[in-house]
Amino acid sequence: MEILGYNAISAAGRTSEELLSALLKGAPCSQKALDGGFICPIPKSSEKEMTTVRERLGLYLQENWDRVRPTLPSEISDRLNSGARVAFVFASTKGIIEDFIWTDASDGREAPDPFSAVIDDFLSKEASLNWVLSCGLSNACSSTHVALEYVQELFEQDRMDFAFLFAADLVGPFISQGFQSLKLVSPTGSRPFGENRDGLQLGEGAALFLLAKNGEFSRGLRLTHVRSETEGSSITRPSQNGDGLFRALKSLEAGSLPDLVIAHGTGTVFNDQAEDQALRQLAASGGLDPKTPVTNTKWCLGHTLGASGAMDLAAGCEILKRQKVFRIESTDRPDPKLTMNYLMADRPLPAGPIRKILISSLGFGGVHAGLSLEKTK
């Protein structure tokens, strides 16, 4: 798939450039959360008065599109506006449910699904486009990867000319209290792959990608392959030997080895251990040079749940465009039990050009996924 345009709104700011700048600067975009730990919220500007999650997500979706649209060359805009078949897929876990859940005394059976209203609002505003398919896709924290895999299938079946992939999750009391109940929130901040890691920090993110099939309107950034696997391991923990993620990564299209890995790296003991095992297996099978630097975004942007793959993808696109790599600045001591080349705070940055990036993902419910991103120009 070709990435024709993208933008990411995150705790770092309203653009993908600000996202990369924050990661390069080396300071987390976090603040203390009221109920413990740290959180990386999207800084509020025009949405200050907004009261519903639906309104906020609608604003972020429209703002992303308003930033992407002017960057499109006329050949793409013209094709998009001349009846081309367009799909809209909204990837999210559930950061959108806050509005009714605390006040609705019912058991939720009559409540609408939490995704469709945001989609319908946007499609009606952009009614001039030929929307032939729209849906929500919710595969836990791998929602972005799985949604991209679905879009990949739509292109392979020649059912679409373009696809909008919107990935977003916000943090409200439901998410916050839920993760606190699981005891997964670090009281001190996220240190992915660190010896003293003790949990994650939650974050908010909303990103939009405009996609087309391989070779169509190339703008120099290509998703060469996306693949997921789901297994019936523990509901919240990945298989500790990393087999599930390894299978997904191994089945990515062969070709040149990645120059960089952006790992999911939540900063929880079990996730990071399983991910290291999977990457080690991938290296042993020849799919990755064991010295390949591994970096991460969650120490800075927080864990944006279903949007985390989108934050990593936006960061990957920026790295390929600007050839600047960021470290895992919050982690100074790597876990000695982990084996990969994690770009800790004091590690040298890669010297050579970055042409290909592997982005991994794991989610509750046994879902594992990987994608391969390449610079083609």
Place this chain on the structure above:
Amino acid sequence: MKSTLVKYEITPQAPVWAHKVDRWHQLDEVSFAFCEALSRWNDLKEEPKPDLILLALEGASNVADSDFVRSGARSPAKFVYTLPNICMAVIFQFLNLKSRVFCLSRGKDTPAFAREEARFFAQAGKTVWVFSSSPLLEQGSRRVNFECFRP
């Protein structure tokens, strides 16, 4: 299509399928319903193995979400089921299966949309299983459905 109505009752006595899934007594309504139905759909193992599974829950995880909040928003055992895709992990434990899963959502049209997508995937040469359920109860029970689409 296979279709079964299941009443959600966690009783002291373990169901016959209890050994197949983790902590059966903590399952949410939809996961419990699928497990109960799977125990009745004996011929499911004769279906061709799926290349892809589509999970179509019309109300996403709204019932589990409400259950978490109504019980005080403190229970990790309830929170883990507050994701629409989670019941698929339970189904996979039950069937000892691995596959790709797309958990799709499109309001009231979700099950019909998933079946339509399954037809497209089948035309493209894939075997697709569709698991679907509506949150609305019939005679106090939840209906769960299964359908296999072949190339």
